[in-house]
Amino acid sequence: MHTESTELxxxxxxxxxxxxxMFVTMTKDLEExxxxxxxxxxxxxxxxxxxxxxxxDVQKMQLKLEKKQAELHxxxxxxxxxxxxxxxxxxxxxNLQRQITQLKDDIRTKxxxxxxxxxxxxxxxxxxxxxxxxxxxxxxxxxxKQEKQIRELHT
Numbered sequence: 001m002h003t004e005s006t007e008l009x010x011x012x013x014x015x016x017x018x019x020x021x022m023f024v025t026m027t028k029d030l031e032e033x034x035x036x037x038x039x040x041x042x043x044x045x046x047x048x049x050x051x052x053x054x055x056x057d058v059q060k061m062q063l064k065l066e067k068k069q070a071e072l073h074x075x076x077x078x079x080x081x082x083x084x085x086x087x088x089x090x091x092x093x094x095n096l097q098r099q100i101t102q103l104k105d106d107i108r109t110k111x112x113x114x115x116x117x118x119x120x121x122x123x124x125x126x127x128x129x130x131x132x133x134x135x136x137x138x139x140x141x142x143x144x145k146q147e148k149q150i151r152e153l154h155t
Contacts, residue, residue, distance in 0.1 A: 012153075015153050019146070019150070022142075022146060026139070026142060029135075029139075030139070033131075033132075033135050036131070037128065037132070040124060040128045043124065044121060044124060044125075047117055047120065047121050047124075048121075050117060051114055051117050051118065051121075054110050054113055054114050054117070055114065057110055058107055058110045058111065058114070061103050061106055061107050061110070062107065064103055065100060065103045065104070065107070068096050068099055068100050068103065069100065071092075071096055072093055072096045072097070072100070
């Protein structure tokens, strides 16, 4: 009888140790997930900042474009000048048109970059949500399994 109670105590102590080890492991996994979530959030904030910067660049380029178009319009409207002034302005117009074309290309490039970042951000959000759901499901299953083991030990 004495050996049987000692054996039961040992078994109970070993179950408690196993339970504590599982709890420590689960706590470590949870902390790793939280850390991963913080990293993803940090990456999202960096991407948001990049998008804002690119949008500001696009706005600056659009203002430049409008300024160049206004210059071009002024150059076209001043047709009463002499031939030399006319040639100079034609050259200026060509230069402005090249600059406008370049600015339009730059705006298109920035728009593509912004779209890519936003798509990446949506994909990152989707991936993060999937990871969180998966971890919650896994954690729930582990808790259920542990509760079942504890009930089996008490019976």
